[in-house]
Amino acid sequence: MSTDTIISNETRLKNQGGVPYKGSQTLGKDDFLKLLVAQLKYQDPLKPLEDKEFIAQMAQFSSLEQMQNLGKLQENLIRESIVGQAINLIGRTVDALDPETNEVFTGKVSAMKMVGGQPKLIIGDKEVDMGYISKVTL
Numbered sequence: 001m002s003t004d005t006i007i008s009n010e011t012r013l014k015n016q017g018g019v020p021y022k023g024s025q026t027l028g029k030d031d032f033l034k035l036l037v038a039q040l041k042y043q044d045p046l047k048p049l050e051d052k053e054f055i056a057q058m059a060q061f062s063s064l065e066q067m068q069n070l071g072k073l074q075e076n077l078i079r080e081s082i083v084g085q086a087i088n089l090i091g092r093t094v095d096a097l098d099p100e101t102n103e104v105f106t107g108k109v110s111a112m113k114m115v116g117g118q119p120k121l122i123i124g125d126k127e128v129d130m131g132y133i134s135k136v137t138l
Contacts, residue, residue, distance in 0.1 A: 029065050036061065079117070086112045086119035086130055094121070095135035096128045104134065 036057055089109045098105055107123035114120070120127040 029061070029068055032061050032064055082130065083112075083114075083119050086121060089121060089130075089133070089136065093137045094123065094133050096121075096123060096126075097132040097134065098126065099128070099132060 039057075090112060091109065093106060093108050095104055095106050097103070105123075105126075107126075109121045109123055111122040112119050113122065113127070115127070119130060121130065121133070122128075
């Protein structure tokens with residue numbers, strides 16, 4: 001059974017009342033696993049899936065899962081790097097753009113706090129994103 005047939009069968013199952021299924025344009029780990037299960041479900045019992053095809057599909061599934069895990073790890077490393085950079089600015093004098101007035105001001109970074117998963121530098125009575133810092137001095 002071809003992949004097109006399986007996708008067609010799965011699409012037909014997901015259609016309700018003649019409304020076409022509009023899913024994601026990319027296949028994720030869950031989609032790949034659903035496709036593999038559907039392939040096994042709809043296979044011809046007289047022509048079972050060959051071992052090497054099944055092994056190749058499982059290897060693709062494993063590779064997809066590892067790539068997703070690598071992507072999550074990379075996101076975490078980037079987030080930790082940004083937080084580390086923000087912490088290193090504590091005690092330093094910076095020039096920053098005030099997001100409310102669009103004027104540059106100078107002040108000492110007294111603290112850092114996380115807001116919505118992003119570090120905010122505390123400069124005086126203002127909370128400033130790292131992207132608004134234009135100059136750092138000791």
